[in-house]
């Protein structure tokens with residue numbers, strides 16, 4: 001699964017519209033419906049739901065979600081939290097469809113009114129701001145996000161929690177603290193970053209019909225179990241350990257034997273046939289008691305590294321100690 005920046009997501013949108021002829025309104029309908037059915041896994045029929053609809057296309061998704069839930073018979077209050085003038089383009093088109101379907105919505109004039117609704121709600125769906133949010137939240141979003149985070153309500157976010165930056169490098173922000181986020185098409189970078197990840201809660205990705213084959217090769221990917229299964233080499237039933245590569249792990253020291261043991265264990269678990277460990281002779285007994293399959297090469301801290309020519313892969317440095325790493329061994333290997 002690709003991991004994208006906001007800019008890359010907009011580019012994908014553009015390609016979908018220009019190369020595949022998918023109109024923005026259709027993408028928004030697909031997005032809203034896919035997110036609704038994803039969120040329904042967390043909603044019970046008796047739940048009272050508040051949908052918060054903001055400016056921009058994330059708000060447009062909100063109108064589709066509110067309409068779909070209402071059509072399905074759920075108890076929904078749709079709150080438009082921005083003035084009418086802020087709703088335009090595809091979002092405005094979906095607001096019209098929402099109204100034409102006979103559904104009412106409320107306009108937020110005072111945050112106290114919304115707070116009363118939130119207090120009675122079981123679920124709050126955040127469709128206020130998406131990947132277009134920039135900088136610290138302005139009003140009314142800052143106040144609303146604060147109110148939502150204070151209430152004991154199930155908080156579900158659409159695409160990205162309001163206020164969370166989509167990309168890396170921003171740590172000064174307030175945001176909707178979601179219990180669960182339904183991400184549209186591809187996870188954004190901030191899903192994986194220390195300061196932003198907690199705001200997403202649990203998450204999954206919904207597909208909205210973008211023409212994935214039209215996108216350029218992408219370098220940032222989430223490696224999933226299906227990728228692992230797809231790329232794991234098939235083993236010949238009659239193969240032996242010598243048929244599956246020979247690896248050398250150079251590291252560990254008398255007082256730090258653990259990391260090299262774990263590296264060797266991981267290499268063997270992931271399919272390496274033969275593993276040799278080059279380490280301090282005094283560390284060998286403790287490592288050998290943890291890894292019975294490995295063979296050993298004595299390696300003196302700061303000394304010359306062993307001949308690498310007979311190995312298919314080498315891992316260097318874990319538990320080797322700073323002095324040795326800064327001294328001869330890395331230069332020897334590099335030469």
Ligand SMILES: NC(=O)C1=CN([C@@H]2O[C@H](COP(=O)(O)OP(=O)(O)OC[C@H]3O[C@@H](n4cnc5c(N)ncnc54)[C@H](OP(=O)(O)O)[C@@H]3O)[C@@H](O)[C@H]2O)[C@@H](O)CC1
Nearest residue numbers: 028055056057058129130131132133134135136137138159
């Ligand atoms: N394929 C896809 O990915 C699809 C994506 N879709 C959806 O579109 C979303 C992206 O839409 P988008 O570009 O309209 O951005 P979005 O965040 O909704 O709103 C921008 C608004 O926010 C405002 N604003 C900005 N910063 C602010 C701040 N700090 N504090 C307060 N306000 C702030 C800004 O106001 P301005 O700065 O212009 O005054 C502007 O009005 C995406 O997340 C997904 O949900 C689907 O519908 C279809 C397919």
Ligand SMILES: [K+]
Nearest residue numbers: 126129160162
């Ligand atoms: K949102």
